[in-house]
Amino acid sequence: MTTKDENSAGGDARRDASRGGRQRNTLSQSRRYHPRGQSVRDAAESDDRRRRVSTRRNERDAFSPALRLVEGGAARTPPRRTAAARQRTRLRVAETPIEAPPVARSAKARAAQRQSAVRTPPQPRRGGPSRRVIKRKLPRIANPRRRLRLGTVLILIMFVIAGGRLVQLQVTDAAAYAADALQQRLYTEVVPASRGSITDRNGELLAFxxxxxxxxxxxxMVEDAGEAAAxxxxxxxxxxxxxxPKMQRQEDxxxxxxxxxYLARGVDATVGDTIAELGIPGVRVRADERREVPGHDLAANLIGFTGTDGNGxxxxxxxxxxxxRGDDGELTYEVSxxxxxxxxxxxxxEAAQPGDDLQLTIDSDLQYQVQKxxxxxxxxxxxxxxxxxxxxxxxxxxxxxASAPTYDAADPFGYDEKLRVDWASGAVVEPGSIHKALVVGAALEEGLxxxxxxxxxxxTIQVAETTYRDTHYHDERPMSLGGILAHSSNVGIIMLAQQLGPEKLYEYQRKFGLGSPTDAGIAGEAAGIxxxxxxxxxxxxxSIPIGLGVAVTPLQMAAGYSAIANDGMYVQPSLVECRVAPDGRKTSVGDPDKHRLFSASTARDLQHLLQxxxxxPDGTxxxxxxxxxxxxxxxxxxxxVRDGEYAPGEVASFVGFAPADKPxxxxxxxxYTPGGGGGTVTxxxxxxxxxxxxGHFRVPPSQEEPAKFEVYG
Incomplete structure (x- = not known):
């Protein structure tokens, strides 16, 4: 049983151990606190510091006063430190000089030195070299209540902003954002309109x-334009x-x-299906149409052709x-x-509106024969x-x-561009002697x-400095009008024109349709001169009365002679009979212009004379x-006439009508023959x-006997 004196002695022994522990170092302590690279003295000082820290901790322990009473000591309660005292302590600690640790010789020694420096501040050495002093200023402890209030306010502000934005998105601007979102999901495809066909007068397809x-x-949607193009x-x-370049992103x-x-149009169905099976992102295939011209060169100069985009x-x-053409439609739908x-x-x-068909006055069977x-x-x-x-x-x-030579309208770009000219409406030529029928008709109409x-x-006849001769030589003698036309007498026609006068002849030329296009519907039709x-x-x-110094087109002369055959009534040439709507309704393109060229009696006289x-027997x-x-x-x-000048060679022509008794x-x-040849060429x-x-239109033969003419009286 331990007595009070023993307890007192034990307490004194423990206090002595606590105060004089430096003299009671044992071998085990030396091994424990003597790491490599550290002297015995340094280890002792480190151990002493640890004991002092432990003593201070025990003094702050809440159970220390009770333990002292048990051990026979007085219960000492450490005084409560004020905030000012704590601040002074912090400043004093911050101003305490810190001795720089000695340089260690090895890596492990340097590591131990750094660890020791953190645990125990080094003590200044007397008489030693000057040491580096670091002053530390500890941060001021913030007020937690103030930070809590500030954080709460910031969080509330964020919630208010987020809530207001949600109200704006879901209430105020909801409709607009929904519309924009829908617009981004919408995709629009063009639905091509079916192009109308071109048919002949009997409904035979010329182009479809x-x-x-x-x-x-x-x-x-295209991911790699280069790879897709390849x-x-x-x-x-x-x-x-x-x-x-077409598949790269772009803006309008x-x-x-x-x-x-568009990447391509008119692609064969098999090729289109092959492309669709490839599944190239952003590349799609849809139904389309391709223009076909079954007759190839049949009326090609008249029909024309379309491009790869389907436009004429x-x-x-x-x-x-x-x-x-018609009107293209649109298909709009949502996509993911x-x-x-x-x-x-x-x-x-929006459904596409197909184009109308165009029905021409051309007869495809006759066209083939004429071109041949x-x-x-x-x-x-x-x-x-x-x-x-x-x-x-x-x-x-x-x-x-018809025009010759011509080209294949099914493959127009494989031919020379010059072959696309419609010579019937685009060639500007001198009419020559076919103009003489107009002079004779005007003289008859005027009663001359x-x-x-x-x-x-x-x-012969002299006009200014030029002498004109007849190709059929004859002495000066009476000639009939039939004989003048049969032998194509230049002298006789010039004499009639002199009686008629230039103003009156010009008036009949205009009535005949010369000097202006016929407006039959052919693009690029020439007007003549x-x-x-x-x-x-x-x-x-x-020269003008005999058809020189005048420029006409074959279509103009055909229309003028048709007026003579039509009992003197000029009817504007037409190539389009009507347009046919998809539902079959036919719409006329307009009635042709008509005017009287000659009286019916004059026209019939001229019909007779032109035989x-x-x-x-020796007629031309x-x-x-x-x-x-x-x-x-x-x-x-x-x-x-080419570029305002005469080209070498001759233009041979033949214009007429039949049956002459009932045209x-x-x-x-x-x-046009650059080497010449005369009227017999045509x-x-x-x-x-x-x-x-x-024969094609089954016109019955003439019922009258051929007219008989005496050339000379």
Whole structure:
């Protein structure tokens, strides 16, 4: 049992151990607190510091006073430190000089030194070198209540802002944002309108559209434009360098992203299906149409052709673009982020309006025959080009119009651009002697001469400095009007024109349709050149009446001769019969213009006189004689006007109508031969075309006997 003295002695022993522990170091203590690189003295000082810290902790312990009472000591309660005392302590600690630790010799020694420096501040050495002193200023302890209040206010402000924004999004601007979101999900496709067909007068298709595919891209959905272009190029036959820019992201004029770009149109259905199976992101395939021209070169100069985008580029395809094209529709629907259509989502469709069909006055079967005859003539006569026109004299309808050489309208870009010219309406040539029928008709209409009258005609005539001669030489003697036309007398025609006067002749030229386009609907139709009387000078008074110094087109001369055949009534030529709506309704393109050229009696006299060149044995047009039919017509030889100047060679022409007793159709044939050849170049072609035309339309033969003419009186 321990006595009070023993307890007191034990307490004194413990206090002595606490105070003088430095003299009671044992071997175990030395091993424990003597790390490598540290001297025995340093270890002792470190151990002493640890004991002092432990003593201070025990003094602060709440149970220390009780323990002291048990041990026989007095219960000492440490005084409560005020805030000012704590602040002074912090300042004193901060100002306490810190001895820089000695440099350790090894890495482990330096690590132990740093650890010791953190645990125990080094003691200054007496008489030693100056030491580095670091003053530390401890931060001021913040007030936690103030920070709590500030954090609470900030959180409340954030909640108020977030709540206000939610109210704005879901109440105030909800409709606008919903509309914008829907707009971003909407995708619009163009629904191409079906292009109208071009048919002949019997409904035979000359140009029409067939089922095909078109390939397009959404640049916003294309992931790699270069790779997509490389995959599509061999299938579409389009260089990748042209496809890639189309598939790159771009903006329109209003700054909006472009979502639809055509890559190719008129693609074969099999090729389109192959592209669709590739699944290229942003590339899609839809139904389309491709233009087909089954006749290839049949009426190609008239019909024209379309481009790869389906728009007309030449001929009637371009002239009647608004009629044939129709109006494209639109299909708008919602798509997902991957570009797939959302089932049951928003969808709006504006149906495409198909274009109207265009029904021409052309007869495709007759057109084929006329082109064949004309092409043969051009080849055999070494002509540079030829043109032929066949007209219905009563209605003014052009049932055939041909040019040679021509091109394939199904493959227009594989031919020279010059072959696309429609020479029947675009060639500007001198009419030559076919102009003489107009002078004779004007003289008859003005009462200057009668059909059976004779007039004395010399072999030559002088006009200004030019002498004009007849090709059929004769002495000065009386000649009939039939004889003047049969031998194509230059002198006789100039004499009639002098009686008529230049002003009156110019007036009849304009009535005849010269000097202005016929407006038959052909793009690029030429107007020709007819000068007013005030512009005549010198030899013009002799050359113009015989068809020199005048420029016309084959279509103009065909229309003028049709007026003679139509009992003097001029009817504007027409090539379009009507337009046919998708529901079958037919709409006329307008009635042709009509005006009277000659009186009916004058026209019939002229119909009779124009038989002379064919029936007179040595007439200029005997080659056009047609068994079973009375034929009226006139040959001509002029020059080609090119760029305002005469081209070398001659333009041979033959214009006439049949049956002469009851005219039905007018045929005009022209051919430009750089080497010459005269009117006989086109005489055979005129006869063959007229024979085919009368047979095709089953025109009955003439009932009258051929007219007989006496050339000289």
């Amino acid at each position: 559209s067939v089922n095909a595919r078109f390939v397009y891209a959404d640049p916003e 995959m599509l190029s061999p299938l579409l036959g389009i260089p990748a360098s042209k496809l890639e 004029d209003e700054g909006n992203a472009v979502r639809f770009v 580029l030449a001929g009637f395809e371009a002239t009647y673009e608004d009629v044939l 982020g991957s570009g797939q259509k959302i089932p049951g989502g928003f969808q709006r469709e 005859i004309l092409a043969k003539t051009v080849e055999e006569k070494n002509a540079q080009f030829g043109a032929a026109v066949v007209m219905d004299v009563k209605t003014g309808e052009v049932v055939s119009i 001469i009668s059909r059976d009258d004779l007039m004395t005609v010399a072999p 007819v000068r007013p009387a005030s512009d005549w000078y010198g030899s013009d008074h002799g 002379a060149p064919i029936t007179v 047009g005997t080659i056009a004689e047609l068994p079973g039919y009375l034929v009226a017509g006139k040959t001509g030889t002029g020059q080609l 039905k159709y007018t045929v005009a044939v022209f051919a 005489g055979t072609a005129f006869r063959d075309i007229m024979q085919v035309t009368l």
